[in-house]
Amino acid sequence: MEGVGVRFGGIVALDGVSFDVEAGRIVGLIGPNGAGKTTLFNCLSRLYECGSGDILFNGASLLQVPKHGIAALGIGRTFQNLALFRTMTVMENVMIGHHCRTSSGFLFNALRLPVVVGEEHATQEKARSLVRFLGLEAVADLRVADLPFGTAKRVELARALASDPKLLLLDEPASGLNHEEVGELGVLIQDIRDRLGLTVLLVEHHMSLVMSISDRVVALNFGRKIAEGTPAEVQAHPEVIQAYLGGAAH
Amino acid sequence: MIVVALVLLAACMLPFVVSNYRTFQFTLALVYAIALLGLNMLTGYNGQISLGHGAFYAIGAYTAAILMDQYGVPYWATIPAAAVVCLIAGFLFGLPALRLEGLYLALATFALAVSLPALLKYHHLEQWTGGVQGIVLLKPDAPFGLPLNPDQWLYFFTLAITVLMFVLAWNILRGRMGHAMVAIRDQHIAAEAMGIHTAMVKSMTFGISAMYTGIAGALGAIAIQFVAPDSFNIFVSIMLLVGVVIGGLASISGAIYGALFIQFVPNIADAISKAAPWAIFGIFLLGFVYVMPMGIAGAVRMAVARLTRKAQNQAAKP
Ligand SMILES: Nc1ncnc2c1ncn2[C@@H]1O[C@H](COP(=O)(O)OP(=O)(O)O)[C@@H](O)[C@H]1O
Ligand SMILES: [Mg+2]
Numbered sequence A: 001m002e003g004v005g006v007r008f009g010g011i012v013a014l015d016g017v018s019f020d021v022e023a024g025r026i027v028g029l030i031g032p033n034g035a036g037k038t039t040l041f042n043c044l045s046r047l048y049e050c051g052s053g054d055i056l057f058n059g060a061s062l063l064q065v066p067k068h069g070i071a072a073l074g075i076g077r078t079f080q081n082l083a084l085f086r087t088m089t090v091m092e093n094v095m096i097g098h099h100c101r102t103s104s105g106f107l108f109n110a111l112r113l114p115v116v117v118g119e120e121h122a123t124q125e126k127a128r129s130l131v132r133f134l135g136l137e138a139v140a141d142l143r144v145a146d147l148p149f150g151t152a153k154r155v156e157l158a159r160a161l162a163s164d165p166k167l168l169l170l171d172e173p174a175s176g177l178n179h180e181e182v183g184e185l186g187v188l189i190q191d192i193r194d195r196l197g198l199t200v201l202l203v204e205h206h207m208s209l210v211m212s213i214s215d216r217v218v219a220l221n222f223g224r225k226i227a228e229g230t231p232a233e234v235q236a237h238p239e240v241i242q243a244y245l246g247g248a249a250h
Numbered sequence B: 001m002i003v004v005a006l007v008l009l010a011a012c013m014l015p016f017v018v019s020n021y022r023t024f025q026f027t028l029a030l031v032y033a034i035a036l037l038g039l040n041m042l043t044g045y046n047g048q049i050s051l052g053h054g055a056f057y058a059i060g061a062y063t064a065a066i067l068m069d070q071y072g073v074p075y076w077a078t079i080p081a082a083a084v085v086c087l088i089a090g091f092l093f094g095l096p097a098l099r100l101e102g103l104y105l106a107l108a109t110f111a112l113a114v115s116l117p118a119l120l121k122y123h124h125l126e127q128w129t130g131g132v133q134g135i136v137l138l139k140p141d142a143p144f145g146l147p148l149n150p151d152q153w154l155y156f157f158t159l160a161i162t163v164l165m166f167v168l169a170w171n172i173l174r175g176r177m178g179h180a181m182v183a184i185r186d187q188h189i190a191a192e193a194m195g196i197h198t199a200m201v202k203s204m205t206f207g208i209s210a211m212y213t214g215i216a217g218a219l220g221a222i223a224i225q226f227v228a229p230d231s232f233n234i235f236v237s238i239m240l241l242v243g244v245v246i247g248g249l250a251s252i253s254g255a256i257y258g259a260l261f262i263q264f265v266p267n268i269a270d271a272i273s274k275a276a277p278w279a280i281f282g283i284f285l286l287g288f289v290y291v292m293p294m295g296i297a298g299a300v301r302m303a304v305a306r307l308t309r310k311a312q313n314q315a316a317k318p
Helices: A038-045 A067-073 A090-097 A106-111 A112-134 A150-162 A179-196 A207-213 A231-236 A240-245 B001-016 B019-046 B053-071 B073-099 B102-121 B124-129 B150-174 B178-188 B188-193 B198-224 B234-247 B252-274 B277-291 B296-318
Strands: A001-009 A011-017 A027-030 A052-053 A076-077 A167-171 A199-204 A216-221 A224-229
Touching: A011 A038, A011 A216, A011 B102, A027 A038, A027 A179, A027 A207, A038 A076, A038 A199, A052 A067, A052 B252, A067 B188, A076 B178, A076 B198, A090 A112, A090 A150, A090 B178, A106 A112, A106 B124, A106 B150, A112 A150, A112 A167, A112 B178, A112 B296, A150 A167, A179 A199, A179 A207, A179 B252, A207 A231, A207 B053, A207 B124, A216 A231, A216 B234, A224 A231, A224 A240, A231 A240, B001 B019, B001 B150, B001 B234, B019 B150, B019 B178, B019 B198, B019 B234, B019 B252, B053 B073, B053 B102, B053 B124, B053 B234, B073 B102, B073 B198, B102 B124, B102 B234, B150 B198, B150 B252, B178 B188, B234 B277, B234 B296, B252 B277, B252 B296
Parallel strands: A027 A199, A027 A216, A076 A167, A167 A199
Antiparallel strands: A001 A011, A001 A052, A216 A224
């Protein structure tokens, strides 16, 4: 991230934000509601145009990449307010996650050439193993529209992992989970990082979760970066305390 | 699988047990089934509403008619030609239509369909289109000395193409691109983020959909042996949309149910009341929409599910 700025009319959602994410790390991104965390994710997945600055991924600028090219580069994500394919089953949703790793087009599909069948088997295999990994076997063939919020969030995680990402963007994965489940999620995220060797950028309001699993933490407020460092450093930063307590004496 | 085989068997026997006129009507039902399948891919599976598919039906019909009438092309060779013309036309129309959503897309396609008859009448094109008079075609005979009359032959010719088009559509819809089409309909932002090139998939779907409808148009022209601008008014487009919705959105078999509906219900309505057939048709339409809100295919699916559950319960009882 190099001086990324985004405006919506008069609102400055991101104002010259810069930071680095080292490969293999879990980086927490915190800040009060409206701080610009989701906007930052949307810049990374090219859903929003950056007004200024640049985003480099493995040394190359993302701003030259079309929206649909981001997944193939190795950036996978989940959405804060669920963006699943509602009429499809859990399996099908996860299979779509693998779309960017396959390439057969309409003609090959229509003729159902052996390449297509091969790709389909690989995709199914991938989806099945992720469904198992995330404990979704029991709901694999249900439509996602009928699932509770917490389960649906896990389906989104499985779908994101199906694209074999190098960088995983998680937007409030713990929302809607109870205390115990939040703990399990923390273990899961670390497990994913270790097993699959990927990098995680984590937006979360559960401070205990962010602080316990992040290697580094970046804090935003009103679109500006106010602090960056180890969890302990950021937690102790006066501006962070100020932002979260809104200046109220505590 | 067994059901499909039985339906096919019944379809093959049909022309030997009903009159030639009925055979001709069933040929038209097959034609509509192809057109509806095309429209269903676009509207049902991909979520793009078209109120103008009659235009592609007309383009397919005129492609076939002009090739046969002006250039002496054999009737069977006009089908792939109509397919290519409509694929390109649909793709080109689909590209700018990417900017339009929902009702705005419906209006743009509507505009296409209302303007096409006028274009077909345009006097500078008259030497090809035959202007207001249209083009009269000859009915093809059965080849290779097959013991079939022309109506029967055309039925089997259309049936073969219908089966082919359904198999190709089934392959697309259950495959990678079919899933991408549905993903775009359900959540286009997430689809893009999963690496689906939504612009390409949407315009290709438009092209393929138009191609199906164009093939149907060509077959329809050959079966009816006549094309004229006024047979392709906006009513055709609306009937196609009616067929898709009544048959069942996002359902392959729905195209068949919908085709039978738009082919035969107007006839039934006519038989019931010569004075106000469309009022009767309207009542049928209301009845279907009310009783089967998920289309005929949806109702069939639910009935089958209920029957299997009942059978399982019976089996589970000691
Ligand atoms: N698409 C949008 N259009 C207009 N304003 C937006 C849009 N997305 C975000 N914003 C604004 O940008 C600011 C940051 O929002 P967001 O990134 O969602 O915050 P966070 O995820 O940190 O809670 C907010 O003021 C929000 O209202
Ligand atoms: Mg947010």
